[in-house]
Amino acid sequence: MPAILYLSRGDVEGLGISVADVIRDLEAAFAAKGRGEVEMPPKPGIHPRPDSFIHAMPAYVRSSDIAGLKWISGFPDNPSRGLPYISGLMILNDPATGVPLAVMDASWITAVRTGAATAVAAKxxxxxxxxxxxxxxxxxxxxxxxxxxxxxxxxxxxxxxxxxxxxxxxxxxxxxxxxxxxxxxxxxxxxxxxxxxxxxxxxxxxxxxxxxxxxxxxxxxxxxxxxxxxxxxxxxxxxxxxxxxxxxxxxxxxxxxxxxxxxxxxxxxxxxxxxxxxxxxxxxxxxxxxxxxxxxxALEDVVTAHRIYQAARTAGAGRDLEL
Ligand SMILES: NC(=O)c1ccc[n+]([C@@H]2O[C@H](COP(=O)([O-])OP(=O)(O)OC[C@H]3O[C@@H](n4cnc5c(N)ncnc54)[C@H](O)[C@@H]3O)[C@@H](O)[C@H]2O)c1
Structure with a gap:
């Protein structure tokens, strides 16, 4: 089995990926969605506390052959505990074999891709x-x-x-x-x-x-x-x-x-x-x-995670984990 690349929040942020690149990726992904080239079931979720959520967000973007899932939570009382409202993990899979390629912190992805999606809508x-x-x-x-x-x-x-x-x-x-x-x-x-x-x-x-x-x-x-x-x-x-x-x-x-x-x-x-x-x-x-x-x-997350994965492999960032 190939090793999984693990990227911490610091690893992801350290890659210096530009918001403009994420906006371009998302615009292409939304166009693919409009052409019917995205598989993305509505997110199932669990709700352990009032107004909290933990959502599973899978997507496959056929035109760019990118597959993955985000497991993301929002807990409104977290800021009073010194924790962020939103936290989670992202998994990227090899679309040819299903084998997990990477696991990474999802905070940066969630923040940046959401802004980028607003920018695509604004455009x-x-x-x-x-x-x-x-x-x-x-x-x-x-x-x-x-x-x-x-x-x-x-x-x-x-x-x-x-x-x-x-x-x-x-x-x-x-x-x-x-x-x-x-x-x-x-x-x-x-x-x-x-x-x-x-x-x-x-x-x-x-x-x-x-x-x-x-x-x-x-x-x-x-x-x-x-x-x-x-x-x-x-x-x-x-x-x-x-x-x-x-x-x-x-x-x-x-x-x-x-x-x-x-x-x-x-x-x-x-x-x-x-x-x-x-x-x-x-x-x-x-x-x-x-x-x-x-x-x-989820389509926003997987295309952003794919860009991060490629940049990290090029830069030698993160560390390999055995499955
Ligand atoms: N649509 C998306 O793609 C997407 C992605 C990520 C987060 N979100 C949502 O965006 C929202 C903000 O997330 P965040 O990570 O910035 O959270 P955050 O905790 O960093 O910021 C939320 C802010 O809202 C303020 N606030 C709370 N109640 C308010 C009120 N009634 N009026 C005005 N301000 C109020 C808080 O004081 C806080 O500063 C959440 O609802 C989150 O679930 C949406």
């Missing part, structure tokens, strides 16, 4: 000239989404940051100023952040019984809103107000509806894969209000 659904970007929830995802949106939205000048913990918004403000040289306003209410924005990302914890706050009348004409937290932040009326409603995977969204999420969210949802593959139109009018519900897909 097709946002106005390029948008300058003001709001975040509701200023944790790990806010940072990686800002990094990725900065690649595809070249006119960004201002960030509007709201977090239920003002210290988290302050720390994020420092990140935005230092890393991206953008003006960052820490907002006292979600309304203040959203009303001023042309681009919005919601990244608060996912709750089974949410009390969303984001109202339809706060959304400007021409806005692009990407939800990473299901329907935890956005009210059903705000979803209803969208001129175009999309998701990174409609099949998975319907699967979550069976589990009680997305109550009151309209059924008229386009699939990002179809848009990227040119089978459906993206933004058509500058004043359209567009919402993308990004659930996070």
């Amino acid at each position: 097709y659904l946002a106005r390029r000239e948008a300058t003001h970007l709001a975040f509701i929830g200023c944790g790990v995802q806010a940072r990686s989404n800002l990094d990725a949106l900065a690649v595809v939205q070249p006119r960004l000048t201002d960030i509007l940051a709201y977090d239920i913990r003002p210290e988290a918004a302050e720390a994020f403000a420092e990140y935005g100023q230092m890393r991206h040289r953008l003006r960052v306003a820490v907002c006292r209410t979600p309304e203040e952040a959203v009303r001023g924005a042309e681009l919005i990302v919601t990244a608060t914890p996912i709750l089974k019984h949410p009390t969303p706050v984001l109202l339809a009348e706060w959304l400007r004409p021409g806005v692009f809103l990407c939800t990473l937290d299901f329907d935890s932040s956005v009210t059903p009326a705000a979803f209803e107000a969208a001129d175009l409603l999309c998701s990174d995977d409609v099949a998975q969204l319907d699967f979550y509806r069976l589990d009680g999420y997305f109550r009151g969210v309209p059924d008229r949802i386009g699939d990002l894969g179809d848009i990227v593959a040119g089978r459906m139109k993206g933004r058509e009018r500058p004043d359209a209000r567009v919402i993308s519900i990004n659930l996070g897909l």
Whole structure:
């Protein structure tokens, strides 16, 4: 049996893979999905504590012959224990034999590929000239989404940051100023952040019984809103107000509806894969209000892990383990 390559979080981060490369990989993977070239069953999950999850996320991307699985958890009480909300492992398999090729930490992958997926959605659904970007929830995802949106939205000048913990918004403000040289306003209410924005990302914890706050009348004409937290932040009326409603995977969204999420969210949802593959139109009018519900897909993880695996083999990073 060939050895398995093990990559720690430090090994993965040390490879210096660029967000722009991950965005390109994901755009190609979404196009493959739109052409029907991806096998990706909706994620099964277990829920050991209230509002926690551990999901199994397998995918096979036929056009690039990449197979693997992510086993990823989200535990909302972890930050109070000094642990990250999200943690997990990624396994890559040889698609010809099924033999595991690599096991790696999934934190970097999850953060970076989620931002990259938002950037792919923005490329097709946002106005390029948008300058003001709001975040509701200023944790790990806010940072990686800002990094990725900065690649595809070249006119960004201002960030509007709201977090239920003002210290988290302050720390994020420092990140935005230092890393991206953008003006960052820490907002006292979600309304203040959203009303001023042309681009919005919601990244608060996912709750089974949410009390969303984001109202339809706060959304400007021409806005692009990407939800990473299901329907935890956005009210059903705000979803209803969208001129175009999309998701990174409609099949998975319907699967979550069976589990009680997305109550009151309209059924008229386009699939990002179809848009990227040119089978459906993206933004058509500058004043359209567009919402993308990004659930996070296994295809994003496997193509990113494949890039990491190749870079690590080239660099001699990580260590070999016997199976
Ligand atoms: N769709 C995807 O692909 C994907 C991928 C990874 C994570 N996520 C989701 O993104 C969300 C954020 O993940 P993260 O890793 O950034 O978590 P995090 O813990 O690093 O950040 C979450 C932030 O939200 C803040 N917050 C909590 N409740 C809030 C509220 N009511 N209003 C405003 N802010 C609030 C917290 O103070 C914290 O700063 C989670 O729901 C996670 O499950 C989605």
